[in-house]
Amino acid sequence: MFSLNGNLKTHMKIHTGEKTLKCVVCKKMFSQNDLRKHMRIHTGEKPFKCEACDKLFSEHGSLRRHMRIHTGEKPFRCEVCDKSFNQIDVLRKHIRIHSGEKPFKCEVCDKMFSQNGCLWKHMRIHTGEKPLRCEICDKMFSQNGDLRTHMRIHTGEKPFRCEVCESTFIQKSHLKTHMRMHTGEKTFKCEVCDKLFRWKRSLDKHMKHHSEQEPNKYAVCN
Structure with a gap:
């Protein structure tokens, strides 16, 4: 029982979630329970400890979610x-x-x-931001994947193996290009004459042939 009507009204706000309390630091409004949790952001208080790895958390819910890493629970x-x-x-x-x-x-x-x-x-x-730096040669990259691929130049790692001739490659795309030697696949098409090529460099060379012929297309015979 509540001795005063005011105390009852204050208590009821816990159930209604009414936001009547202001954070003195950032001026945001919270319910009584949420303000208590929020203040830990400013104080840095982390009262909930993981017994498995000693990591600390500001909320019990965060600890509970973290524990699934150790238990393997995936609900x-x-x-x-x-x-x-x-x-x-x-x-x-x-x-x-x-x-x-x-x-x-x-x-x-x-x-x-x-x-x-x-x-x-x-x-x-x-x-153009490149926040990732190779610690060996100082080259900068924008993506983690690009840095990982680059590191193989220094480590010599070639994880992509051709199942036909057992050649190995740094990148999957290099293996894919190499496989055309075995399959005979021709994926690069000339838009002028529809001729197909296995390599892009071959298509580029072929296109120069068309560009050299183009000036003579409209030549007038004497």
């Missing part, structure tokens, strides 16, 4: 492909693979992305 299942995830946010991102949803748009070229992180990395193409 969120994709109803399309049955793949399971340890966090609901990761499942939501995964669902976009099936739905084709791409809610994040590049304001420069209108390209769409399923994840904000992918858009963020894509923007480096437009800004």
Whole structure:
């Protein structure tokens, strides 16, 4: 029982979620329970500790989600492909693979992305930002994948192997190009005469032949 009507009203705000309390640091409004949690952002307080790895968390919910890393629990299942995830946010991102949803748009070229992180990395193409540095030769890269591929030059790693002749390559695209030697596939087509070529360099050389002939196309015979 509450002795005063005012105390009852204050208590009821816990249930209603009414935001009547202001953070003295950033002036945002919160309910009583949420303000207590929010203040830990400013104080840096992390009272919840993982007993497995000693990592600290500001909220019990964050600790609970973190514990799934140690337990292997994956309670969120994709109803399309049955793949399971340890966090609901990761499942939501995964669902976009099936739905084709791409809610994040590049304001420069209108390209769409399923994840904000992918858009963020894509923007480096437009800004020219290259925040990733090779620690061996200081060359800069915009994407983690490009840096990883570059590092193979220094390590000598060639993880892509041709199953026909056992040649190895740094990049998958190099293996794909190499395979045309064995398959005879010709993917590069001349738009002038429809002739097909196995290599782009062969097509480029062939196109010069057309460009040399072009000035004579309209020549007048004497």
